[in-house]
Amino acid sequence: MTSGKHEPGTGEESGWAAVVSDGSALRGSGVAVDLIVQEFARHLGGLAQVPVRPVTLDATDAAQLVAGVRALPPDAGAVLLTHADPGRTRAAQKELRAGGARPVVTDQDATAIALTAALLGAVTGHGRRSGGLQCGRVVLAGARELPILAPLLVAAGFADLTLWNPADAGRLPLRNVVSGAHAVLDLVGGLPGWAAAEHDLGMIVITRGDAYTAPCAAAGLLRAALRTSAGAWFDVETYHTAALALAAAGAGWPVSHGKARALTHRVTDSVTQLFRTRQNTS
Template sequence: MAGMTPRAVPRVVPRVVVVGGGLSGLVAAWELSGGLDDGHGLDVAVDVEVLEASPVLGGVLQRADVGGLTVDLGAESMLARRPEGTDLAGELGLDLVHPATTRAAVATGTGLRPLPAGTVMGVPRSAESVRDLLPAADADRVAAEPEHPAEPLAHDVSVGDYVADRVGDAVVDRLVEPLLGGVYAGHARRLSLQATVPALWAHARRGGSLLRGLGPAPQVTGPVFAGLDGGLARLPLALADRLRARGVTLRTGTGVTRLERTPTGWLVDGRPADAVVLAVPAPAAARLLGTAVPAAAAELGAVETASMVITALAVPAADLVGLQGSGVLVPPVIAAAEGLRAKALTLSGNKWDWVGHQSPDLAVLRVSLGRAGETEALEADDADVLRWAAADAGQLLGRDLHPVDHAVVRWVDGLPQYAVGHLDRVARIRSAVAAAGHLALCGSVLDGVGVPACIGAARRAAREVAAGLAGR
């Protein structure tokens, strides 16, 4: 009727469920909880709920007290030259720190040698830089590489096959393997060149000499890595606090077993949601999508994963006195020859001032065990793991260790293995998920296993879901 004021229609608040409360899930929730643009310049609130199966949030970003000292038990640093991680830390008001040293040693079978500076995932830029690490014939093989230019690569290959073809097996076995093992806990001859070392892939696509293409090491203009004062595990803790302040529901101990598509959205274990973000490891995502998006489930189910065990040992500071550098990498060929189970150890107090300054009397070292396909350490009890870790660390460092406290964590399916053709697989997964509607996927299976890559994938997933809801 004329003169009457139209009654406002209540705005429907869309509900989004994020499955997985690791860093990726928390970042996706953070992005979504900022609201949606309704297309008319107005922000629309979103009801966001995060469901995490384990008792704690943060995924593989965890820390513990060992002998009264705090130390990260998962990832401890992120690339400083990718902005996603450092930007998020700044957004949350967290203080960045940088390693006091990144100079690692590599086990050779005849002692420890400094890891050559300026390598690209272990590939040297000159034969001279590896003559102390490799037998003379293998160093000569590196020196001869420019005399045998390669044809351009048209298709993805494994890192190990490409590098061995260019500079020999010894470079793969003694340098590339331990570095790739530190990042992916995998094997160089099974990991994709295109997905894991894009700098080498770019040279392979051009063809010619690899060493000439790499050239001299570029001048370093700033820190390569960054962490947080108090540990990188502070990142998900800070996110969780800010999410609660925004009214986001965070539920731990709440695993999801069933995901069903409906005409208007999704059912998550029977409860309705307008949209879903999956932020869980590949095996869990494959199980949840088995019925609703079988094409994506099949691709995710074919991704191999690696599990790891990380042990933090608190020892008297005198046990480590005089040791320099950030730690030791162990090539698989050396581990097999010397009966070692450790793939790497980190001298945490040397690497991070915030760890080293906690106590004048105690020091912490981290020992990592387990690569893709290896289950011994994963299945062993803590007592055996601790005995192996202490013995291997003592053997590598050439001294007796006397642990006074410890922590052990097992990261089951913690690292996806980027097999040859992985980027094509990711494209197929994303296409199948997008076709399902109001669904997005994020996590380390997609664009990289590092913190910045996971943050980027999570923000992308949140934007995809937001765009779908706004378009509706």
């Protein structure tokens, strides 16, 4: 295990957040895992204004990743798992949650939050909303890529949700599936050129490139967890709260550093309130 430190100023928070990776998602890319994780931790620390330390682990499976997280010092109050094999990350997160460990969020969770916020913002911009107002059918193309995204979309009010994966293409071509949909979240680049025409006709198209607020979501969650010990766990309700906070800000691309920090603090404040409500009602 190797770790470094980034120590910006703190306020009411206690402890520090760990950005943990075994680099399994980067293997074969030729990049230096330590440098990538250090830079990501530095970026998140700058957004959240709390101590964030990079931790790289020599793990070959989920069990070793779990062991590495459990071996962190007691004052490591929250963990982000990043740049690791997605399946391994999800398995490790599930095991750590079951064991009652410190709050653990993944880069996949942060991406799902940002995509949900992007869809909420786009729906509002098109005169439709989830929840109290009517929203049409939403297609999630590549649902298996981000398993947390479907339940998060349902929590956000998108009840008419169609899931599609590339394996379905033989019997259900994506073009047929998206016909008549109000929005498509395309995680696999499955929409060909005709999608542009559909977009011009009013269909909302969200892709992975629209997840540019994911670092704000991750940093905000980590800071909120350092603020509140009781009630601080990450789940769909937490992610929904974060997505609503981002969507309400109406951030468009590009996002300046000052705007990104403001978005991070918005997420922190909203999620902190949720955690404290849980604490008061438990």
